Amino acid sequence: MSKRNILILKAILHVVCIAPFFWLIRFYTSGALELDPDPVAYITHFTGNWALWILLASLAITPLRRLSPRFAWLIRFRRLIGLYAFFYASLHLATYVFLFSGYDLPAVLTSMRQGHPGRAVAEWKMVWPTIWDDVLKRRFIQVGFLAWLILLALAVTSPAFIMRAMGGKRWQGLHRLVYLAAFAAVIHYWWLVKTGVRTPWKVTAVLVILLLARTVYTAGKRFRKSRSVLQTTKD
Secondary structure (H helix, E strand, O other): OOHHHHHHHHHHHHHHHHHHHHHHHHHHHOOOHHHOOOHHHHHHHHHHHHHHHHHHHHHHHHHHHOOOHHHHHHHHHHHHHHHHHHHHHHHHHHHHHHHHOOOOHHHHHHHHHOOOOHHHHHHHHHHHHHHHHHHHHOHHHHHHHHHHHHHHHHHHOOOHHHHHHHOHHHHHHHHOOHHHHHHHHHHHHHHHOOOOOOOOHHHHHHHHHHHHHHHHHHHHHHHHHHHHHHHHHHO
């Protein structure tokens, strides 16, 4: 695929990935979000769902490009999609920290406009004990935070110059943790919903399929390698 077409597709991908965020902003500014029984829960689920689906989309690129050499160009979009997964995961975390925890964000913004930035620190000191207590007691927060930390590490090390500085093998080893992040995110989803709710089954099924595809490919590659070695020995 030509460089021009790659740039066009990247521009389209940017629009597609950022569209849910702007839709959410529009949903809020129009006043429609206030009509929801639980606006904070709505934002929490909205950002979390998009983070998880975009993360799974980034994982799907590798098995898709392995289907045929003609799909090799797909790898050019994996980093971009992964960064958007981190973006929505960060919004998901920020929703908990700045809305759910009791952090008075409107008051902080007002104080900052009036030239009193210290209010931001004061509010953080007030809610931090509650947040820390939640982290210690609620396992769904623990596993969700683990997924976010992994995505943070992958986002920070995603630039090409960092990959060169780390070395290919160490960089690849770190970025394979994306599967652990996806697994932790799915577990976070299951532990977050109420008992008996089966909503997370769709993302679970997609993740299982992606993991099976990777397992089958790895097993096939090892089998072909061992068969080649055996054939060389016989010759």
